[in-house]
Amino acid sequence: MESPRRVLLTGANGYIAQHVLSQLLEAGHSVRAVVRSQAKVDILKKTFGKYVDTPQLDFGVVPDITTAGAFDDVLVSAPPFDAVMHTASPFFLRPVKGEVFLEPAIKGTTEVLKSIARVAPSVKRVVITSSFAAIGSMHVDPISNPPKTYTSEDWNTVTLEEAMATENPLVTYPASKKFAEKAAWDFVKENKVNFELATLNPPAVFGPLVDPSQYTSTDQLGETCSWIYNSFVSSSLKASDPVPPTFVYAWIDVRDLARAHLLAMTVPEAANKRWFPVGGELGMQGISNILREALPEKRDTIPVGEPEKTTKPEGFYECSAPEVEKVLGLTYTSAEKSIGDLAPQLVEIEKRAVGAGIFERLYALLKTRLPQVTKSISRIVADNMTGFSLPR
Numbered sequence: 001m002e003s004p005r006r007v008l009l010t011g012a013n014g015y016i017a018q019h020v021l022s023q024l025l026e027a028g029h030s031v032r033a034v035v036r037s038q039a040k041v042d043i044l045k046k047t048f049g050k051y052v053d054t055p056q057l058d059f060g061v062v063p064d065i066t067t068a069g070a071f072d073d074v075l076v077s078a079p080p081f082d083a084v085m086h087t088a089s090p091f092f093l094r095p096v097k098g099e100v101f102l103e104p105a106i107k108g109t110t111e112v113l114k115s116i117a118r119v120a121p122s123v124k125r126v127v128i129t130s131s132f133a134a135i136g137s138m139h140v141d142p143i144s145n146p147p148k149t150y151t152s153e154d155w156n157t158v159t160l161e162e163a164m165a166t167e168n169p170l171v172t173y174p175a176s177k178k179f180a181e182k183a184a185w186d187f188v189k190e191n192k193v194n195f196e197l198a199t200l201n202p203p204a205v206f207g208p209l210v211d212p213s214q215y216t217s218t219d220q221l222g223e224t225c226s227w228i229y230n231s232f233v234s235s236s237l238k239a240s241d242p243v244p245p246t247f248v249y250a251w252i253d254v255r256d257l258a259r260a261h262l263l264a265m266t267v268p269e270a271a272n273k274r275w276f277p278v279g280g281e282l283g284m285q286g287i288s289n290i291l292r293e294a295l296p297e298k299r300d301t302i303p304v305g306e307p308e309k310t311t312k313p314e315g316f317y318e319c320s321a322p323e324v325e326k327v328l329g330l331t332y333t334s335a336e337k338s339i340g341d342l343a344p345q346l347v348e349i350e351k352r353a354v355g356a357g358i359f360e361r362l363y364a365l366l367k368t369r370l371p372q373v374t375k376s377i378s379r380i381v382a383d384n385m386t387g388f389s390l391p392r
Contacts, residue, residue: 006082010108020258025056071115084116128180149318231284242303252279269328270327290336
């Protein structure tokens, strides 16, 4: 059995990071969960309540991960840290200027590494959550003859100049992951550090939330879960609506990815390598098919598409990473379980949001009518109390 470690986890309130935190705690490790505000600390305290006020869990707040020395204070610990997992990085798919992604991704990564080198010499392993977006060239045609096969040796060909000149998230987000990861490898190469580095480069990440009760509205969902909800589960949809196109077929369950983080921290052979965990292939049509089985009550609203067409187009790129299973020993969850476990959570959140909306509308109505109602009641009482006196 592996010995417990003292771990600093950044971006701890994120979709992936909450699973990492959960598995770290279940494995007996001691974790300082770092987030950007006290409000996020309070949310995590509710979810991980049984570990609060125990030696296993404490919290740190870093409002801006890009500022010099941002992580210095949270990296001071007794006992000292053995490992750092850096998951904090922006992820959304709406058009914004390149620097919106690039600056926090790159500076956030370099600042945590600088702080480790400066104030936490006890840290022996750093695990960074990178992405397949740093490997695959998302901005080029995915189909070729012969098909391209991506491995952990590949890097996205996007340039910094291209990323700064566009607002296309299929360029800017991958660039942020590529250059943040490259900055990490360059830092280790150019500085005398006490720690080993491992990066994880997952493709599309699906699967359940750690705690759906955190969400009172589907608007609060992270990018991936929000996208699945809006594309397939929302009650505003119709079965005849189109199934969205698939841009990435390679995928992994969020719980498997969390497990990969722990393995990257503990397995000696994981040091100083990129790891590309791929659980299989899953397109949008496949997700639709699974959801229609998992949520029979929503068969009239989940887009049907063409259920028999679940294979990717001829010439679409491949992904190969057998070393993840061979060296790390990672096993993978099926698509049916991954999407099936998320499905009822999305329905639950939608129902909660609808209920909250009804209450808010009722409250607003009562608020606007309350003066009128109060005046009417007062008049009725006054009319009926005329000549009335209490017995002595």
